[in-house]
Amino acid sequence: MEQNHDMDEIDLLELARLLWNHALQIAAAGIAAAVICLLVCTFVLTPRYQASVNLIVNSRQDGNASITSDNINSARNLIDTYAVIIKSNIVLNDVIEQLGLDMTYRQLLACISVDGVGSTQIMSITVTNEDPALAGKIVQAIAETAPDVIVDKVEAGSCKVVSDVEITSNPVFPETNCQGLFNQIHRKLTKGARSTVWLLTPHLTDYIFPFSRSLQRYA
Numbered sequence: 001m002e003q004n005h006d007m008d009e010i011d012l013l014e015l016a017r018l019l020w021n022h023a024l025q026i027a028a029a030g031i032a033a034a035v036i037c038l039l040v041c042t043f044v045l046t047p048r049y050q051a052s053v054n055l056i057v058n059s060r061q062d063g064n065a066s067i068t069s070d071n072i073n074s075a076r077n078l079i080d081t082y083a084v085i086i087k088s089n090i091v092l093n094d095v096i097e098q099l100g101l102d103m104t105y106r107q108l109l110a111c112i113s114v115d116g117v118g119s120t121q122i123m124s125i126t127v128t129n130e131d132p133a134l135a136g137k138i139v140q141a142i143a144e145t146a147p148d149v150i151v152d153k154v155e156a157g158s159c160k161v162v163s164d165v166e167i168t169s170n171p172v173f174p175e176t177n178c179q180g181l182f183n184q185i186h187r188k189l190t191k192g193a194r195s196t197v198w199l200l201t202p203h204l205t206d207y208i209f210p211f212s213r214s215l216q217r218y219a
Helices: 002-008 012-043 069-086 089-099 105-109 132-154 178-218
Strands: 049-058 112-116 122-129 158-161
Touching (some): 049 069, 049 132, 069 089, 069 122, 069 132, 089 105, 089 132, 132 158
Antiparallel strands (some): 049 122, 049 158, 112 122
Protein backbone atom coordinates (compact mmCIF):
# COMPACT_ATOMS: atom_id res chain seq x y z
CA MET A 1 0.00 0.00 0.00
CA GLU A 2 2.79 2.40 0.95
CA GLN A 3 4.58 1.64 -2.31
CA ASN A 4 1.48 2.42 -4.36
CA HIS A 5 0.99 5.64 -2.39
CA ASP A 6 4.55 6.73 -3.21
CA MET A 7 3.97 6.01 -6.91
CA ASP A 8 0.82 8.15 -6.88
CA GLU A 9 2.48 11.19 -5.33
CA ILE A 10 3.56 14.08 -7.55
CA ASP A 11 7.25 13.99 -8.28
CA LEU A 12 8.04 17.68 -7.81
CA LEU A 13 11.65 17.20 -8.78
CA GLU A 14 10.64 15.73 -12.12
CA LEU A 15 8.30 18.67 -12.73
CA ALA A 16 11.10 21.08 -11.85
CA ARG A 17 13.43 19.35 -14.29
CA LEU A 18 10.73 19.51 -16.95
CA LEU A 19 10.33 23.26 -16.46
CA TRP A 20 14.09 23.78 -16.39
CA ASN A 21 14.51 21.92 -19.67
CA HIS A 22 12.08 24.37 -21.29
CA ALA A 23 13.42 27.50 -19.59
CA LEU A 24 16.09 28.22 -22.19
CA GLN A 25 13.61 27.82 -25.01
CA ILE A 26 11.16 30.17 -23.30
CA ALA A 27 13.82 32.83 -22.73
CA ALA A 28 15.20 32.51 -26.26
CA ALA A 29 11.76 32.75 -27.83
CA GLY A 30 10.85 35.77 -25.71
CA ILE A 31 14.07 37.64 -26.47
CA ALA A 32 13.84 36.81 -30.19
CA ALA A 33 10.26 38.06 -30.31
CA ALA A 34 11.24 41.28 -28.51
CA VAL A 35 14.12 41.89 -30.93
CA ILE A 36 11.81 41.32 -33.88
CA CYS A 37 9.34 43.79 -32.38
CA LEU A 38 12.13 46.32 -31.94
CA LEU A 39 13.23 45.94 -35.56
CA VAL A 40 9.66 46.30 -36.78
CA CYS A 41 9.12 49.38 -34.60
CA THR A 42 12.36 50.94 -35.81
CA PHE A 43 12.22 50.22 -39.54
CA VAL A 44 8.59 49.46 -40.39
CA LEU A 45 6.21 51.41 -38.17
CA THR A 46 5.97 55.17 -38.59
CA PRO A 47 6.80 57.01 -35.35
CA ARG A 48 4.23 59.39 -33.90
CA TYR A 49 4.83 62.45 -31.79
CA GLN A 50 2.67 64.50 -29.47
CA ALA A 51 2.20 68.20 -28.93
CA SER A 52 0.17 69.56 -26.05
CA VAL A 53 -0.98 72.83 -24.52
CA ASN A 54 -2.77 73.66 -21.26
CA LEU A 55 -5.78 75.92 -20.83
CA ILE A 56 -7.43 77.12 -17.63
CA VAL A 57 -11.19 76.85 -17.42
CA ASN A 58 -13.23 79.58 -15.74
CA SER A 59 -16.92 79.35 -14.94
CA ARG A 60 -17.30 83.13 -15.22
CA GLN A 61 -16.24 85.62 -17.87
CA ASP A 62 -15.76 88.46 -15.40
CA GLY A 63 -12.10 88.29 -14.49
CA ASN A 64 -12.47 90.95 -11.80
CA ALA A 65 -14.92 88.95 -9.71
CA SER A 66 -13.62 87.12 -6.68
CA ILE A 67 -13.09 83.39 -7.12
CA THR A 68 -14.81 81.04 -4.69
CA SER A 69 -14.62 77.29 -4.21
CA ASP A 70 -17.97 76.99 -5.98
CA ASN A 71 -16.48 78.75 -9.00
CA ILE A 72 -13.57 76.31 -9.03
CA ASN A 73 -15.86 73.26 -8.78
CA SER A 74 -18.08 74.64 -11.51
CA ALA A 75 -15.03 75.17 -13.72
CA ARG A 76 -13.94 71.56 -13.22
CA ASN A 77 -17.39 70.38 -14.24
CA LEU A 78 -17.17 72.46 -17.41
CA ILE A 79 -14.06 70.67 -18.67
CA ASP A 80 -16.04 67.78 -20.18
CA THR A 81 -18.39 70.25 -21.90
CA TYR A 82 -15.49 72.29 -23.24
CA ALA A 83 -13.78 69.12 -24.45
CA VAL A 84 -16.81 68.25 -26.59
CA ILE A 85 -16.81 71.74 -28.13
CA ILE A 86 -13.05 71.64 -28.77
CA LYS A 87 -13.44 68.36 -30.67
CA SER A 88 -16.50 69.55 -32.56
CA ASN A 89 -16.51 70.02 -36.32
CA ILE A 90 -16.95 73.77 -35.84
CA VAL A 91 -13.53 74.08 -34.24
CA LEU A 92 -11.65 71.37 -36.11
CA ASN A 93 -12.94 72.28 -39.58
CA ASP A 94 -11.80 75.84 -38.90
CA VAL A 95 -8.35 74.50 -37.94
CA ILE A 96 -8.23 72.39 -41.11
CA GLU A 97 -9.02 75.45 -43.19
CA GLN A 98 -6.53 77.68 -41.36
CA LEU A 99 -3.63 75.27 -41.81
CA GLY A 100 -4.69 73.86 -45.17
CA LEU A 101 -4.57 70.33 -43.78
CA ASP A 102 -5.01 67.40 -46.15
CA MET A 103 -7.32 65.49 -43.83
CA THR A 104 -10.98 65.20 -42.98
CA TYR A 105 -12.67 66.19 -39.76
CA ARG A 106 -12.81 62.54 -38.64
CA GLN A 107 -9.13 62.02 -39.35
CA LEU A 108 -8.17 65.09 -37.33
CA LEU A 109 -10.56 64.13 -34.53
CA ALA A 110 -8.79 60.77 -34.16
CA CYS A 111 -5.53 62.61 -33.44
CA ILE A 112 -6.87 64.79 -30.62
CA SER A 113 -7.50 64.17 -26.94
CA VAL A 114 -8.72 66.59 -24.29
CA ASP A 115 -8.35 65.72 -20.61
CA GLY A 116 -8.55 67.40 -17.26
CA VAL A 117 -5.30 67.71 -15.32
CA GLY A 118 -5.87 66.13 -11.93
CA SER A 119 -8.48 67.90 -9.81
CA THR A 120 -7.60 71.34 -11.14
CA GLN A 121 -9.23 73.82 -13.50
CA ILE A 122 -6.62 72.98 -16.12
CA MET A 123 -7.39 70.96 -19.22
CA SER A 124 -4.78 69.63 -21.59
CA ILE A 125 -5.21 69.43 -25.36
CA THR A 126 -2.95 66.85 -27.02
CA VAL A 127 -2.41 66.21 -30.73
CA THR A 128 -0.67 63.08 -32.02
CA ASN A 129 0.86 63.14 -35.49
CA GLU A 130 3.70 61.66 -37.52
CA ASP A 131 5.13 65.17 -37.97
CA PRO A 132 6.00 66.78 -34.61
CA ALA A 133 6.08 70.28 -36.08
CA LEU A 134 2.64 69.81 -37.63
CA ALA A 135 1.30 68.47 -34.33
CA GLY A 136 2.52 71.67 -32.69
CA LYS A 137 0.84 73.86 -35.31
CA ILE A 138 -2.44 71.99 -34.96
CA VAL A 139 -2.58 72.21 -31.17
CA GLN A 140 -1.62 75.90 -31.35
CA ALA A 141 -4.42 76.58 -33.85
CA ILE A 142 -6.93 74.74 -31.64
CA ALA A 143 -5.84 76.76 -28.60
CA GLU A 144 -6.33 80.00 -30.53
CA THR A 145 -9.68 79.02 -32.08
CA ALA A 146 -11.48 77.14 -29.30
CA PRO A 147 -11.82 79.87 -26.61
CA ASP A 148 -13.90 82.19 -28.79
CA VAL A 149 -16.14 79.33 -29.93
CA ILE A 150 -16.60 78.16 -26.34
CA VAL A 151 -17.66 81.63 -25.13
CA ASP A 152 -20.02 81.99 -28.09
CA LYS A 153 -21.69 78.60 -27.68
CA VAL A 154 -21.75 78.22 -23.90
CA GLU A 155 -22.50 81.92 -23.25
CA ALA A 156 -20.88 81.53 -19.87
CA GLY A 157 -17.37 80.92 -18.65
CA SER A 158 -14.15 81.13 -20.57
CA CYS A 159 -10.80 79.43 -21.07
CA LYS A 160 -7.34 80.82 -21.60
CA VAL A 161 -4.01 79.35 -22.62
CA VAL A 162 -1.67 79.01 -19.64
CA SER A 163 1.31 77.24 -21.21
CA ASP A 164 3.43 77.20 -24.32
CA VAL A 165 3.01 74.38 -26.79
CA GLU A 166 5.16 71.43 -25.75
CA ILE A 167 6.31 68.92 -28.36
CA THR A 168 7.78 65.55 -27.43
CA SER A 169 11.32 65.04 -28.69
CA ASN A 170 10.94 61.25 -28.68
CA PRO A 171 8.13 59.38 -30.42
CA VAL A 172 5.28 58.23 -28.19
CA PHE A 173 4.68 55.34 -30.60
CA PRO A 174 6.19 52.89 -31.13
CA GLU A 175 8.30 52.24 -28.04
CA THR A 176 11.92 52.14 -29.15
CA ASN A 177 13.69 53.25 -25.97
CA CYS A 178 15.24 50.99 -23.36
CA GLN A 179 12.18 51.01 -21.15
CA GLY A 180 10.01 50.11 -24.11
CA LEU A 181 12.30 47.24 -25.04
CA PHE A 182 12.27 46.00 -21.44
CA ASN A 183 8.47 46.08 -21.45
CA GLN A 184 8.35 44.16 -24.71
CA ILE A 185 10.74 41.48 -23.41
CA HIS A 186 8.73 41.18 -20.20
CA ARG A 187 5.49 40.73 -22.14
CA LYS A 188 7.02 38.14 -24.44
CA LEU A 189 8.55 36.15 -21.58
CA THR A 190 5.23 36.19 -19.74
CA LYS A 191 3.48 34.97 -22.84
CA GLY A 192 6.11 32.26 -23.27
CA ALA A 193 5.65 31.13 -19.69
CA ARG A 194 1.91 30.85 -20.21
CA SER A 195 2.48 28.82 -23.35
CA THR A 196 4.77 26.49 -21.45
CA VAL A 197 2.14 25.95 -18.79
CA TRP A 198 -0.32 25.08 -21.55
CA LEU A 199 2.14 22.60 -23.05
CA LEU A 200 2.78 21.04 -19.64
CA THR A 201 -0.90 20.62 -18.86
CA PRO A 202 -1.00 17.01 -20.17
CA HIS A 203 1.99 16.17 -17.97
CA LEU A 204 0.39 17.78 -14.95
CA THR A 205 -2.82 15.89 -15.60
CA ASP A 206 -0.93 12.60 -15.53
CA TYR A 207 0.20 13.45 -11.99
CA ILE A 208 -2.81 15.28 -10.58
CA PHE A 209 -5.45 12.65 -11.33
CA PRO A 210 -3.57 9.78 -9.63
CA PHE A 211 -2.81 12.07 -6.71
CA SER A 212 -6.51 12.97 -6.40
CA ARG A 213 -7.47 9.31 -6.37
CA SER A 214 -4.84 8.71 -3.68
CA LEU A 215 -6.34 11.41 -1.48
CA GLN A 216 -9.80 9.91 -1.91
CA ARG A 217 -8.53 6.52 -0.76
CA TYR A 218 -6.92 7.99 2.35
CA ALA A 219 -9.86 10.31 3.18
